[in-house]
Amino acid sequence: MSKTPEGILSLQTIAMPADTNWSGNVFGGWIVSQMDLAGAIHAERLSQGRCATIAINEMSFLVPVKVGDVISCYTKILKVGNTSIQIQIEVWDSHDSSREARRVTAGIFTFVAIDGDGHKRIIAK
Ligand SMILES: CC(C)(COP(=O)(O)OP(=O)(O)OC[C@H]1O[C@@H](n2cnc3c(N)ncnc32)[C@H](O)[C@@H]1OP(=O)(O)O)[C@@H](O)C(=O)NCCC(=O)NCCS
Numbered sequence: 001m002s003k004t005p006e007g008i009l010s011l012q013t014i015a016m017p018a019d020t021n022w023s024g025n026v027f028g029g030w031i032v033s034q035m036d037l038a039g040a041i042h043a044e045r046l047s048q049g050r051c052a053t054i055a056i057n058e059m060s061f062l063v064p065v066k067v068g069d070v071i072s073c074y075t076k077i078l079k080v081g082n083t084s085i086q087i088q089i090e091v092w093d094s095h096d097s098s099r100e101a102r103r104v105t106a107g108i109f110t111f112v113a114i115d116g117d118g119h120k121r122i123i124a125k
Pocket residue numbers: 052053054055080081082083084085110112114118119120
C-alpha cells in the first residue's frame with residue numbers, strides 16, 4: 001500500500017459524537033457510508049447521471065477513528081464497464097499537526113449507472 005492517498009479527494013467531513021459507539025470510536029458503518037457517498041460522487045460525475053451501489057468488496061479497517069478527526073475519502077477509478085464503474089476508495093484521517101494523516105480503511109466499491117426508473121444504463125465512453 002502507498003504511503004500517500006491514491007486517487008482524488010471526493011469527500012471530506014468531521015467525525016462527530018453522534019457517529020461513535022459505546023467505546024468512543026467511530027462506527028465502521030458510518031465510515032462505510034462516507035465511502036459510499038464519495039464513490040457515488042465520483043461515479044455520477046463520470047457517468048453523468050445517477051448511480052447505485054451494487055457491490056462492496058475487500059474492506060479492511062486499519063486504525064480507529066476518534067471524534068474530531070477529519071475524514072478524507074479518496075477515489076480512484078479501477079474499471080469502467082458497459083454499465084458499471086469499479087472504484088477504489090481510501091479513507092485517511094487527520095486530527096491536528098501532532099501526527100501525520102493515516103490510512104483508516106480502503107475498499108473496492110462497484111456502482112451501476114441507472115436511469116430515472118432505476119434501470120441500468122450504458123455509460124458513454
Ligand atoms: C443496479 C441494478 C439496477 C443493476 O441491475 P441488474 O440487471 O441486476 O444488473 P446486472 O446484473 O446486469 O449488472 C450490471 C453491471 O453490474 C456488474 N455487477 C453485477 N453484480 C456485481 C457484483 N456483485 N460485483 C461487481 N459488479 C457487479 C455487472 O458485471 C454489470 O457490469 P457491466 O454492465 O459494466 O458489464 C439492480 O441490481 C439494483 O437496483 N440493485 C439495487 C441497488 C441499490 O439499491 N443499491 C443501494 C444499496 S441498498
